[in-house]
Amino acid sequence: MSGSPPVRRDPTTGFHLRNAGPSVVARLFAAADRVAASLCAMWLDLDRFRQVNDSFGYAEADAVIALIAGRIRSVAGERATFLRMGSDEFAILLPAVETPDGERIAGRLLATIDQPIPLAGILLRPSVSIGITWRLAADDPLSLLARADRAMGEAKRQGGDRFVVMAVEPPGVASAARSARQDLEIESVLHASLATGDLELHYQPIVRPDGSVEAVEALMRCAVGGRQVSPLQLVAVAEKTGLIVRIGEWILLQGARCAARLRAQGCPTKVAINISRLQLCSESFLSNLHAALICARLPADAIELELTESLFVDASPVVQANLRGAREAGVGLAIDDFGTGYSSLANLKDLPATKLKFDRAFINELPEDRRAFAILSAITRLAGELGMVVVAEGVETAAQLAACEAARVDATQGFLHAKPMSEDALSQWMETRKSR
Structure with a gap:
């Protein structure tokens, strides 16, 4: 029975x-x-x-x-x-x-x-x-x-x-009740989606001034009750429940497979994947990274990991070993959301990063804020001398793009170029650009 x-x-x-x-x-x-x-x-x-x-x-x-x-x-x-x-x-x-x-x-x-x-x-x-x-x-x-x-x-x-x-x-807790219940619903959907493979990745291109694609960033998407959930809320629930580790392993594999398919299509480009603190604190992180590359039959330099600066300066031996192992394998490391939080020039010179991504909150001030432009220009020159590629996130207007290019950033990312899209839509977008 x-x-x-x-x-x-x-x-x-x-x-x-x-x-x-x-x-x-x-x-x-x-x-x-x-x-x-x-x-x-x-x-x-x-x-x-x-x-x-x-x-x-x-x-x-x-x-x-x-x-x-x-x-x-x-x-x-x-x-x-x-x-x-x-x-x-x-x-x-x-x-x-x-x-x-x-x-x-x-x-x-x-x-x-x-x-x-x-x-x-x-x-x-x-x-x-x-x-x-x-x-x-x-x-x-x-x-x-x-x-x-x-x-x-x-x-x-x-x-x-x-x-x-x-x-x-x-009285007055109805909104909080809805929020708490929604978090539980999101958690339930994440568990089910991991079991059924219903999670989805969308990709947003990062574009150089000449129009070529520097990389595409993989972004998780999930729906609850037919409604797309905010990525920030998804990540918050996943981190609180520890699901972010399993989800991160899945994203690594799917992102690597996407990079392999793009290469086979004649559109070789890096896929950038966000990594959480819980993932990087895991002793199995490097083995999962290598497994994703092997399963996708992909060279290590086709993958880039995006991390906040606080992770780069984390004193944990496991975190430092994982960062060293990823770089030694040839995987790129990007400092995400630079310009906020822990950002520090004292740290910048010692970090094993290959890319620096300016936060969208900083780019929003352009082109009107001349001080913001001066800082962007100076950091871009400094990062270039340190061997880092500089990306400006959140570029939504032609004026912001012109300011970023005047500051000589290496690439820009934002709705002006393209919104995050499915892999099929990305393939079509990339093919269209090949014919230009």
């Missing part, structure tokens, strides 16, 4: 994985209905846990997570159901627990999690923000989890190391 497939567990904590949340909670709904019992949901988020990742690395952080998961399990008890909702976020489902008992359990969780943890010669003092809610008559699994998440967010806003009860939706 066939039954439901087993639910996979998080290897670090033994908790259910986040994507199992809706089905796990639906089963708890059914069990509660049979005995007319309540269902309490708690969402826990460790306070300032990123400092542990940044200071000690992911192996030590996982050890801390495993220990804290044990503390959570010991307080909540055997009747509870546990989910790992993010790297340092958890959900607990407690059947037949009413308000006083729920608050007592939350208080014990605060006290237990707060106990010091010895780590690399120091005593780490963790704390947690907890949101508590109870099932309402109109709830479905997603709305229950989303309300617990919002209650946790309120605990964070109040300073953390506390719990907040949200028994009903307060």
